[in-house]
Amino acid sequence: xxxxxxxxRHEVTEMGQEVTLRCKPISGHNSLFWYRQTMMRGLELLxxxxxxxxxxxxxxxxxxxxxxMPNASFSTLKIQPSEPRDSAVYFCASxxxxxxxxQYFGPGTxxxxx
Amino acid sequence: xxxxxxxxxxxxxxxxxxVINCTYTDSSSTYLYWYKQEPGAGLQxxxxxxxxxxxxxxxxxxxxxxxxxxHLSLRIADTQTGDSAIYFCAETPGGATNKLIFxxxxxxxxxx
Numbered sequence: 001x002x003x004x005x006x007x008x009r010h011e012v013t014e015m016g017q018e019v020t021l022r023c024k025p026i027s028g029h030n031s032l033f034w035y036r037q038t039m040m041r042g043l044e045l046l047x048x049x050x051x052x053x054x055x056x057x058x059x060x061x062x063x064x065x066x067x068x069m070p071n072a073s074f075s076t077l078k079i080q081p082s083e084p085r086d087s088a089v090y091f092c093a094s095x096x097x098x099x100x101x102x103q104y105f106g107p108g109t110x111x112x113x114x
Numbered sequence: 115x116x117x118x119x120x121x122x123x124x125x126x127x128x129x130x131x132x133v134i135n136c137t138y139t140d141s142s143s144t145y146l147y148w149y150k151q152e153p154g155a156g157l158q159x160x161x162x163x164x165x166x167x168x169x170x171x172x173x174x175x176x177x178x179x180x181x182x183x184x185h186l187s188l189r190i191a192d193t194q195t196g197d198s199a200i201y202f203c204a205e206t207p208g209g210a211t212n213k214l215i216f217x218x219x220x221x222x223x224x225x226x
Contacts, residue, residue, distance in 0.1 A: 004156075031212055033213065042216075042218050042219060043157075043202065043216045043219070045213060045214075045216075048213055050212070055211075055213075056211070056213065091156055091157070093156075093157075095212065097212040100145055100162060101144075101145060101206050101212045101214065102145075102147060102159050102162055103157075103159070103214060104159065105149075105156030105157045105158070106156050107155060107156050108155075108156050
């Protein structure tokens with residue numbers, strides 16, 4: 001089991017550019033979560049999907065952020081246009097929405113917007 | 115409302131016991147979790163406890179749950195330098211949701 005896979009691990013981009021973060025959940029998991037972690041705000045849930053359907057996107061900061069899950073094995077988080085305040089570590093996590101709900105996290109993507 | 119609180123920092127000496135505390139607000143939480151985050155890495159599940167239990171032990175880890183006071187603690191026996199990390203508690207909020215509500219995280223520093 002390879003665990004949750006995220007790419008890229010590091011991304012440096014200029015303000016105004018489009019950024020796409022990618023996630024491959026653990027095979028067999030049916031829930032996927034996108035988080036953002038910063039020193040100031042800690043760990044924030046941005047959006048989560050159950051069975052590829054977005055359930056709660058109330059944590060998405062603004063319209064510049066969008067997330068998709070076209071199939072059970074792939075999800076993207078897009079920021080367009082990016083701003084310096086978007087600099088953070090973005091984590092993807094997956095779980096099997098059965099009984100215990102524990103989530104398994106990927107290694108994260110460190111995004112720096114200059 | 116959904117709010118999970120932890121103290122920000124704890125410093126202990128190697129070999130001592132560490133106790134990390136957490137308070138939560140949702141009395142209908144079914145499971146409570148402890149995660150560990152090492153520098154530059156994602157969160158790793160350490161252990162979880164079902165809400166009808168008051169204690170769970172797993173090797174050096176002991177989880178205590180006081181449901182009346184909505185208080186959760188993680189005790190690490192014989193703390194090692196490799197235990198230095200940020201520890202997050204998390205709860206499952208009530209209702210038909212499988213999202214987790216994470217605490218602010220406690221930075222554990224283990225002094226040699």
